[in-house]
Amino acid sequence: MTRAMTALLTGLLLAAVPGLASADQALFEAKGCGECHYTDGPAKEKTIDDQLAKKGPELWYAGSKFQKKWMAKWLTDPKPIRPMAFNSLTEENKGDHPKLDKKEAKKMTAFLMGLTSDAVKAGRVKPKKSAKGRLIFTKKMPCSGCHQYPAKKKKIKGGRSAPSLVGAKKRLNPDWVLAYLENPSVFKPVKAMPTFAGILSAKDMMNVARYVSNFK
Ligand code: HEC
Numbered sequence: 001m002t003r004a005m006t007a008l009l010t011g012l013l014l015a016a017v018p019g020l021a022s023a024d025q026a027l028f029e030a031k032g033c034g035e036c037h038y039t040d041g042p043a044k045e046k047t048i049d050d051q052l053a054k055k056g057p058e059l060w061y062a063g064s065k066f067q068k069k070w071m072a073k074w075l076t077d078p079k080p081i082r083p084m085a086f087n088s089l090t091e092e093n094k095g096d097h098p099k100l101d102k103k104e105a106k107k108m109t110a111f112l113m114g115l116t117s118d119a120v121k122a123g124r125v126k127p128k129k130s131a132k133g134r135l136i137f138t139k140k141m142p143c144s145g146c147h148q149y150p151a152k153k154k155k156i157k158g159g160r161s162a163p164s165l166v167g168a169k170k171r172l173n174p175d176w177v178l179a180y181l182e183n184p185s186v187f188k189p190v191k192a193m194p195t196f197a198g199i200l201s202a203k204d205m206m207n208v209a210r211y212v213s214n215f216k
């Protein structure tokens with residue numbers, strides 16, 4: 001058999017075995033990541049108990065949610081995103097997430113960035129300073145009651161019950177932020193965050209997505 005044919009056949013075989021789709025998925029399992037995260041969508045959790053049983057956030061749309069550069073760096077130095085421990089409102093996040101070396105992180109990033117959701121359309125949101133977005137985030141809507149964000153003079157303001165949005169500009173895909181606001185149940189069928197679709201107009205969701213995606 002030629003080398004090209006062998007490669008093709010191996011590819012077909014691997015693709016046919018769920019959970020063994022690639023060498024990178026194997027690395028994910030070998031590193032124990034699968035004990036706390038799942039990588040096959042759509043969302044599995046249906047009840048509050050399902051949500052509470054999770055030990056970490058779902059990663060099946062990681063490639064749509066995150067930025068590649070951020071991911072590669074974070075996996076080598078996983079600083080807390082949620083001020084509180086996952087699924088807890090009383091326990092601090094200890095910052096003990098497993099770490100990878102640079103080479104492993106690169107491979108893992110390639111794998112995770114390949115996991116995407118059709119619900120996220122590319123090229124819709126341009127991050128920018130939006131006075132309207134700011135008004136919504138800090139005054140009109142309760143966003144800042146749950147989320148930390150960068151305020152003036154390098155101060156960090158906001159609540160600690162939700163993921164911090166400080167550094168969202170480097171971390172999150174702006175188009176995902178909008179898709180999440182528009183259609184939260186695709187990503188989080190059981191959730192702590194209120195649904196704003198229907199409360200905010202389409203325009204205001206765009207404004208607030210632009211504003212949040214610009215957080216340094
Ligand atoms: C003991 C459970 C556990 C294991 C094992 C684990 N994680 Fe996590 N992971 C978490 C928790 C909890 C968070 C939330 C951390 C935070 O908010 O600071 C998280 C967050 C993440 C995030 C960001 C997701 C988001 O939506 O904020 C990524 C990416 C990630 N983990 C990848 C990995 C990879 C890759 C591995 C294997 C090397 C791994 N994790 C192993 C529990 C785990």
Ligand code: HEC
Binds near residue numbers: 163180
């Ligand atoms: C009652 C608390 C609460 C309010 C109010 C709230 N959120 Fe959230 N938000 C959360 C929680 C908790 C999560 C984590 C996912 C979940 O469990 O729903 C989250 C997740 C997010 C995320 C994804 C962050 C990540 O890294 O995973 C974004 C972006 C976001 N919220 C933006 C907003 C905006 C914009 C508003 C206001 C229009 C808002 N939130 C209002 C609690 C809140």
